[in-house]
Amino acid sequence: MHELSICYEIIKSVEQIVIENELEKVSKITLEIGELSTIVKKYLLDCFAPAVENTMFEDTIIELETIEGIAICNGCTTNFNVIKNNGYCPNCGIRDMEVISGKEFLIKSIEAY
Amino acid sequence: MKAFKILEIKESVFKNNNQQADLLRAELKEKKVFLLNLMSSPGSGKTTTLTKLIPLLQKDLKVGVMEADIDSDVDAVTIEKTGAKVIQLHTGGMCHLDADMTRQGMNGLGVDDIDVVILENVGNLVCPAEFDTGSVKNAMILSVPEGDDKPLKYPLMFTICDLLLINKIDVLEHFDFDVNKCKERALKLNPNIKIIEISSRTGFGVEEASQWLLAQVKQWGEY
Numbered sequence: 001m002h003e004l005s006i007c008y009e010i011i012k013s014v015e016q017i018v019i020e021n022e023l024e025k026v027s028k029i030t031l032e033i034g035e036l037s038t039i040v041k042k043y044l045l046d047c048f049a050p051a052v053e054n055t056m057f058e059d060t061i062i063e064l065e066t067i068e069g070i071a072i073c074n075g076c077t078t079n080f081n082v083i084k085n086n087g088y089c090p091n092c093g094i095r096d097m098e099v100i101s102g103k104e105f106l107i108k109s110i111e112a113y
Numbered sequence: 114m115k116a117f118k119i120l121e122i123k124e125s126v127f128k129n130n131n132q133q134a135d136l137l138r139a140e141l142k143e144k145k146v147f148l149l150n151l152m153s154s155p156g157s158g159k160t161t162t163l164t165k166l167i168p169l170l171q172k173d174l175k176v177g178v179m180e181a182d183i184d185s186d187v188d189a190v191t192i193e194k195t196g197a198k199v200i201q202l203h204t205g206g207m208c209h210l211d212a213d214m215t216r217q218g219m220n221g222l223g224v225d226d227i228d229v230v231i232l233e234n235v236g237n238l239v240c241p242a243e244f245d246t247g248s249v250k251n252a253m254i255l256s257v258p259e260g261d262d263k264p265l266k267y268p269l270m271f272t273i274c275d276l277l278l279i280n281k282i283d284v285l286e287h288f289d290f291d292v293n294k295c296k297e298r299a300l301k302l303n304p305n306i307k308i309i310e311i312s313s314r315t316g317f318g319v320e321e322a323s324q325w326l327l328a329q330v331k332q333w334g335e336y
């Protein structure tokens with residue numbers, strides 16, 4: 001739903017990095033997306049083409065890496081994968097947790113010259 | 114040609130927007146202008162609530178309103194009748210406002226003679242929660258017909274808001290809306306959220322909401 005504006009945010013951030021590091025060309029941008037962030041990978045990739053049109057990133061490859069959504073159960077302190085278990089603790093069965101990873105949405109690295 | 118290199122960045126995609134938002138907040142602090150970001154689903158009664166709230170605020174404050182919509186100016190026309198200074202912002206299809214767009218709106222509105230600016234964000238419980246607008250406080254409206262399960266479905270919105278107005282409380286008897294359950298769910302996500310039951314139709318609870326906002330505005334201007 002908001003993937004297009006997120007593409008613009010990424011472009012703005014990378015442009016800043018390009019200026020700071022005096023880069024000429026960015027060949028690849030690697031993003032880390034948590035399973036529990038609100039980003040739909042397919043939509044994000046679909047939005048990149050129109051977002052980078054007429055920018056220096058037209059030929060840049062976008063690579064997405066996933067960060068697993070892990071939570072700790074507030075009842076029995078079991079660590080579990082939130083998506084695979086539909087949010088229910090596989091040990092005690094309750095749905096009450098603290099998420100410890102998977103909400104991230106980061107620009108991990110860029111390849112450039 | 115320079116050598117090929119890999120730069121480890123590890124920064125949030127929202128870093129740029131967050132920096133812009135912090136900058137805008139610092140400028141507002143300097144000018145002693147308070148910015149409230151008001152969010153909700155479409156049809157929850159943002160504009161109607163404002164038409165009741167603004168006259169109460171105007172006893173003490175000069176009020177400005179920024180109406181953000183994908184299209185049309187019906188909300189701005191409605192708000193203008195309260196005597197508040199209004200600007201209509203078109204987001205051009207975007208489902209939210211970011212800090213840059215908010216700044217443009219503030220510049221367009223002109224805030225030198227204003228104490229409090231209320232930003233009526235695009236009706237949406239998802240995207241506006243992701244983008245810091247540079248507001249001093251965030252408020253949201255949840256209306257009774259939407260259901261008491263919304264904190265479970267849109268947790269981020271309830272997490273980032275300082276004020277929750279439960280609107281259309283006058284029609285509560287016609288819906289299976291459990292006020293206590295709703296409050297419990299919101300407070301579990303955000304123990305600091307202030308919750309006020311209101312009816313934008315009858316005006317019930319709007320006075321309490323205006324007192325809350327007035328206290329926030331005064332606190333902001335004091336430092």
